[in-house]
Amino acid sequence: MQEISEILQFKYTWRNYQQKFLDGFQEHIKDEHLHVIAPPGSGKTILGLEILKRIGKPTLVLSPTLTIRNQWRSRLLEFFTIDGDFNAYSLDIKSPDHITFSTYQSLFSLSRSFGDNAKQQLLAFIKLHKIETLVLDEAHHLKNEWWHCLYHLKEIEGLTVVALTATPPYDSTATEINRYFSLCGPIDDEIAVPDLIKNGDLCPHQDFVYFSKPEEAQIKYIVNYREQILKFTNALIANTALQESLITLNFYIAPEESLEYIYQNPTFFSSIIIYLNSCGYAVNEENLKLLGFSNSDVTFPSFNYEWAEILLQHLLIAQREEFVAFEQVLMPIEKELKRIGVLEHKRVNFVGDEVLYRNLSNSPSKLESIFQIVKHTDEHLGEDARTVILTDFIRKEFLNFKGSETSVLNKLGVLPIFKYILAKQVGKTSLGVLTGSLVILHKTALNKLKKLLTIENLTNAPVDGSEGYVLISVPDVLKNKIAEAVTQLFTEGVIKTLVGTKAFLGEGWDAPCINTLVLASYVGSFVSSNQMRGRAIRVDANNPDKTGSIWHLACLDPTAINGGKDMEKLQQRFDAFTGVSLKDEVYISNGIDRLVLPLDWSESSELARINKNMLLLSQQKSVFKNRWNEAIEEGNVLVRELKIPYGQEQPYAKTKKMHALNAGKYVMLEVILGVSAFVPEFLIKNMGAVLNKGIVQVLYLFIAALFLGFGPKTFKALKLYFLFGNQYKKTKKIGEALLGYLLDSKVLSFESVNATIHSEQNIKGSFSIYLKDASQHDSNLFISLLEEVIAPIDNPKYLLVNGNWIKRKMGIRNYYVVPKDCGKNKTEALLFQKYWNKEVDGSKILFTRTLKGRKELLKARFSHLKYQFEEVSKKAITWK
Missing domain, CATH: 3.40.50.300 (P-loop containing nucleotide triphosphate hydrolases)
Structure with missing residues (x-):
């Protein structure tokens, strides 16, 4: 019998960007996953048909609607056959053929029809009909109950999953995004809108x-809402009953005995300390020492809405049963939150997402x-x-x-x-x-x-x-x-x-x-x-x-x-x-x-x-x-890059001379110039002392004057250099370390052997970093891992710890994360550390799943409190 790949032949000429995608197809499909973003107008369905033809195995194509399902069939017959002469396809999932076009709803209905033993019977049905390729068209349409069927199918060994979409659901909840990518796999390639416009397939x-x-009525509503929240938070800061209750908690009095609980609830622990600090309580120095700090080492953020949400969500909802003894204190707080509309559907929400958003957007x-x-x-x-x-x-x-x-x-x-x-x-x-x-x-x-x-x-x-x-x-x-x-x-x-x-x-x-x-x-x-x-x-x-x-x-x-x-x-x-x-x-x-x-x-x-x-x-x-x-x-390609904002209070233009010196060196230059002007003036004023008291005493006098006059400015310059002036260089070094690891490791299928790190800084001070001469898959992988390294610390398996005393005293970040995929085991984590120490600094690697590691992880998280609700970095897509 003639092979399907021989019977079906695309009758026209591929557009440049389509051919470019197909050229890299075999590389992408190696891991039995192919996830492609193809905007409207790019011929997504036709590319999908070419993909399943090249894979050449019995295929189930799932679409969100009957209309789109029928489009797959019509495109197949119109673009890949002579006079529509091809019948090895089916529109009925219950009677599959070599190519079966169906809908997510039909798959779900089929699964339900099997009754109590649905999962096993569905898998048996797919195996019976030898379906080995699954094409997911616009998988962002999936309803919650439809996911289970697809996850069941993914358990079939050797099944190839092809996901085609115009837009991944990036604005969904974190759970939904993770679910989407665990089903579809990481993005392998993207057909770029600029290519479509250049080719005349989309208009400018x-x-x-x-x-x-x-x-006016809406403004009054919003202002009143904000005033009530402000009034509530002020009352919360003045709530001595709550404060006196919290300071009796075991994990606050004796944290060393409650490390396991603190480890499981670090943000809750932080919110209590930040709340009490804002109420005027001096935080127990012994508690801080346990975490490796002294009072002067920790800069507590203000008790804002975000911290209030965390504190009250745990006290009133998540761990209410743990705080039965506080019921008399918590009941009035809960009642007031409900009255002003902050507590709804078991969620404390001071921002007022639904209430205010719907009010404004409508x-x-x-x-x-x-x-x-x-x-x-x-x-x-x-x-x-x-x-x-x-x-x-x-x-x-x-x-x-x-x-x-x-x-x-x-x-x-x-x-x-x-x-x-x-x-x-x-x-x-x-x-x-x-x-x-x-x-x-x-x-x-x-x-x-x-x-x-x-x-x-x-x-x-x-x-x-x-x-x-x-x-x-x-x-x-x-x-x-x-x-x-x-x-x-x-x-x-x-x-x-x-x-x-x-x-x-x-x-x-x-x-x-x-x-x-x-x-x-x-x-x-x-x-x-x-x-x-x-x-x-x-x-x-x-x-x-x-x-x-x-x-x-x-x-x-x-x-x-x-x-x-x-x-x-x-x-x-x-x-x-x-x-x-x-x-x-x-x-x-x-x-x-x-x-x-x-x-x-x-x-x-x-x-x-x-x-x-x-x-x-x-x-x-x-x-x-x-x-x-x-x-x-x-440009000629869409590049995934990571953008790091300029985070200083002063405008960037005041601390940076573009294309010349970084911010820290610029301030250091100011100090040097100041000292240069100071020396002659000092000698003229103290000529008598030079002649009468001897050179040693004059030298002491000079150093004292220099320290008093320029010590604070020098300290500020050094701190600015480490905090920002050095951040640009350090991030690039971190990128070099990560690239070195990816090229050496055999775990993450990084194939772009000619990839190089590029970084750019704009006039506002923020900078971006990206890979050049890398595939879309490898660029996505690199940026995701880099973002994980520099993001606020959550719960990594391995940490990189730098014990530099000077940096610690200046409040400089000493903790970085070994990304989850680079720290699946100790061998990989040590390989990552090898390249980190080569390119960045001599940090030690720490396994956080031991008692010592948990203590250090708590300290690391505490060090990052100021980053908790800030955007430290942001992924972007740019044509370069």
């Missing part, structure tokens, strides 16, 4: 943000933002405007809203957006609504719609308060057809602004003519945000010069310097995709930094200026097209 595009302030102030974007787009693009607004809810209660009093429209949703735009633009006829259950068009579009549907009668009714607009009743049999017809009206320009739900239009719906997309969605993760962006950045065969504008909305919290939770969520969303910088330096990277936004949002008067500037920049289509072209020419 730019992201913009339109900012708004909450309405703010009606965003309706005005949307209107301004639509108005500006219509004015600028005229007949060529094709705007899509995606949101989460329909809000049918606003269907009969009448008049111009828009303050009644107090929620974000399809109908409030539709009604708000019409109230502001009376007489507008080019607006449309398209959801799974609601279609609204202007009556002037009805005849064209009937022609497209090839029907004479279409039931419709006038929409109250929306003159000229009609609500169309959609029979179930026409649902798909009417969506296609409305899309056609949008393509032709009968509709220029289309409002719809993310669920209906966000994924799978295709209208290449879109040139402006407004993301008015807040429920969805940034996975769905990226899927929605994919609608606007596709090329349009009818408009070869198309550019796409993607608008994001943010309602700023006026009580938060960083803009609040809505802004924080937006920053997470931007981490999911790469784009070209908006202004100034031209580069391609992920993250919101490329928009050059203010760091401090307390000056809300800036909003009007920023919004006006965003609207002006969105007009300059040729500019961001040129910026893409210029940036693409400056």
